[in-house]
Amino acid sequence: MINSRASVRYAKALFEAAVESNNVEAVAKDMMQIAQTVESSNELKQLLQNTTVSSTLIKTYLDKIFSDSSSLVKSLIDVLATNKRLSLIAQIANEYDRKCQALNDTKKVTVISAVALNESSQKAIITNLEKQGLKNISLENTVDPSILGGFVLKFDDNQFDASIKNKLTRIKREFSKSL
Structure with a gap:
């Protein structure tokens, strides 16, 4: 997802306010909850x-849904409502997460699999990525x-796609070309 300039600016302002109030982790948790809720509904x-x-x-709906959020997140919702930018809230949450990762020098890596990966598979993926030069990996x-x-x-x-679905799609495409 490409974030708009506005979402980057709102995330930056929220991040700076969270750093100033020493509340980065709590706000990060709230913002990720918002992003997950919006994406799943x-x-x-x-x-x-x-x-x-x-x-x-x-x-009003967002205040009820996220009533247990920090005061900074509630203030962000107020500002977004005033500026008619509530549609950006998931993008802002994702951009805020990137800023937190940059602060911690962490690289977020998402692995999509057909079944949940066990711990040894996750460790093997992290080890291989570290061999490729990535450090401080947060695997999801x-x-x-x-x-x-x-x-x-x-x-x-x-994006590295080593899925069976992708391989079948490529075979189908090649087969269609040869007909």
């Missing part, structure tokens, strides 16, 4: 994108049965 995504629903009403395993087997590795703007 099509209804919430549609509500945030709907320009006919008032920002005040959307803000996402399960997607539709890839059938293998895995998809994502970090920064890179």
Whole structure:
């Protein structure tokens, strides 16, 4: 997902405020909860994108959903509602996460697999990535049965697709070309 300039700026302002109040980790936890909630709920995504629903009403819903969030996150929701930018909240959360990783010099790597990876598989992936020059890796395993087997590795703007689904698609494409 490409983040807009506005989402980068809001994330930067939130990050600076969190650093100033020594609250970076709590805000990071809240922002990741927001990102996961928005990504997992099509209804919430549609509500945030709907320009006919008032920002005040959307803000009221968000306040109820994220009532246990830190005061900085609640303030961010207020500012976004005032500026009619609530649709950016998931992008802001993702950008905030990137800033936290940069602060900790951590590289977030997502591994998509057909089944959950066991600990030894995760360690093997981390070891191989470290051999490739990546350091301080934070591995996130996402399960997607539709890839059938293998895995998809994502970090920064890179994607390595070693899934069975991808291999079958390539074979199908090659077969179609030869007909």
